[in-house]
Amino acid sequence: MFEKLQTQLLGDIYFKNTTLDASIKRVYATDASEYQEQPQAVVLPQNIEDIKLLIDFATQHSTTLIPRAAGTSLAGQVVGN
Numbered sequence: 213m214f215e216k217l218q219t220q221l222l223g224d225i226y227f228k229n230t231t232l233d234a235s236i237k238r239v240y241a242t243d244a245s246e247y248q249e250q251p252q253a254v255v256l257p258q259n260i261e262d263i264k265l266l267i268d269f270a271t272q273h274s275t276t277l278i279p280r281a282a283g284t285s286l287a288g289q290v291v292g293n
Contacts, residue, residue: 213273214227214252214253217265217266217269220265221255221257221258221262221265222257222258222259222261223255223256223257223258223259223262224255224256225253225254225255225256226253226254226255227252227253227254233254236254237250237251237253237254238250240280251278252275
Protein backbone atom coordinates (compact mmCIF):
# COMPACT_ATOMS: atom_id res chain seq x y z
CA MET A 213 0.00 0.00 0.00
CA PHE A 214 2.82 2.44 0.85
CA GLU A 215 5.16 1.46 -2.00
CA LYS A 216 3.40 3.64 -4.58
CA LEU A 217 3.19 6.53 -2.12
CA GLN A 218 6.93 6.25 -1.55
CA THR A 219 7.60 6.83 -5.26
CA GLN A 220 5.46 10.00 -5.26
CA LEU A 221 6.78 11.72 -2.12
CA LEU A 222 9.71 14.08 -1.96
CA GLY A 223 9.90 13.46 1.79
CA ASP A 224 10.77 10.27 3.63
CA ILE A 225 8.44 7.41 4.54
CA TYR A 226 9.20 4.61 6.97
CA PHE A 227 6.94 1.55 6.74
CA LYS A 228 9.09 -1.49 5.99
CA ASN A 229 10.33 -4.17 8.36
CA THR A 230 13.88 -2.89 8.42
CA THR A 231 15.70 -2.00 11.62
CA LEU A 232 15.70 1.72 10.77
CA ASP A 233 11.99 1.82 9.89
CA ALA A 234 11.04 -0.17 13.00
CA SER A 235 13.10 2.17 15.20
CA ILE A 236 11.50 5.29 13.74
CA LYS A 237 8.00 3.85 14.09
CA ARG A 238 8.78 2.95 17.71
CA VAL A 239 9.79 6.57 18.39
CA TYR A 240 6.51 7.83 16.90
CA ALA A 241 4.47 5.20 18.79
CA THR A 242 4.61 7.37 21.88
CA ASP A 243 4.42 10.99 22.91
CA ALA A 244 5.02 12.65 26.27
CA SER A 245 2.37 10.40 27.82
CA GLU A 246 2.56 6.71 28.68
CA TYR A 247 0.33 5.70 25.75
CA GLN A 248 1.84 3.76 22.87
CA GLU A 249 0.47 2.58 19.55
CA GLN A 250 2.68 1.53 16.65
CA PRO A 251 1.88 3.54 13.48
CA GLN A 252 1.52 1.81 10.12
CA ALA A 253 4.02 4.29 8.71
CA VAL A 254 5.84 7.49 9.55
CA VAL A 255 6.10 10.18 6.87
CA LEU A 256 8.31 13.25 7.00
CA PRO A 257 6.87 15.49 4.26
CA GLN A 258 9.14 17.97 2.49
CA ASN A 259 6.57 20.42 1.15
CA ILE A 260 2.89 21.29 0.83
CA GLU A 261 2.52 18.95 -2.15
CA ASP A 262 3.61 16.03 0.03
CA ILE A 263 0.97 17.00 2.58
CA LYS A 264 -1.74 17.17 -0.10
CA LEU A 265 -0.63 13.78 -1.38
CA LEU A 266 -0.85 12.33 2.13
CA ILE A 267 -4.37 13.67 2.62
CA ASP A 268 -5.47 12.16 -0.69
CA PHE A 269 -3.79 8.86 0.19
CA ALA A 270 -5.48 8.71 3.60
CA THR A 271 -8.87 9.46 2.03
CA GLN A 272 -8.46 6.80 -0.67
CA HIS A 273 -7.32 4.14 1.82
CA SER A 274 -9.74 5.06 4.64
CA THR A 275 -6.92 5.62 7.09
CA THR A 276 -6.05 8.45 9.43
CA LEU A 277 -3.26 10.99 9.65
CA ILE A 278 -1.89 12.10 12.99
CA PRO A 279 0.24 15.24 12.66
CA ARG A 280 3.17 15.61 15.04
CA ALA A 281 5.14 18.68 16.03
CA ALA A 282 7.05 20.01 19.01
CA GLY A 283 5.04 19.96 22.20
CA THR A 284 2.26 17.73 20.90
CA SER A 285 0.41 15.99 23.69
CA LEU A 286 0.96 15.03 27.25
CA ALA A 287 -2.10 12.78 27.37
CA GLY A 288 -1.91 10.53 24.32
CA GLN A 289 -3.73 12.74 21.79
CA VAL A 290 -1.13 12.15 19.07
CA VAL A 291 -0.95 8.38 19.20
CA GLY A 292 -3.65 6.18 17.81
CA ASN A 293 -4.91 4.47 14.71
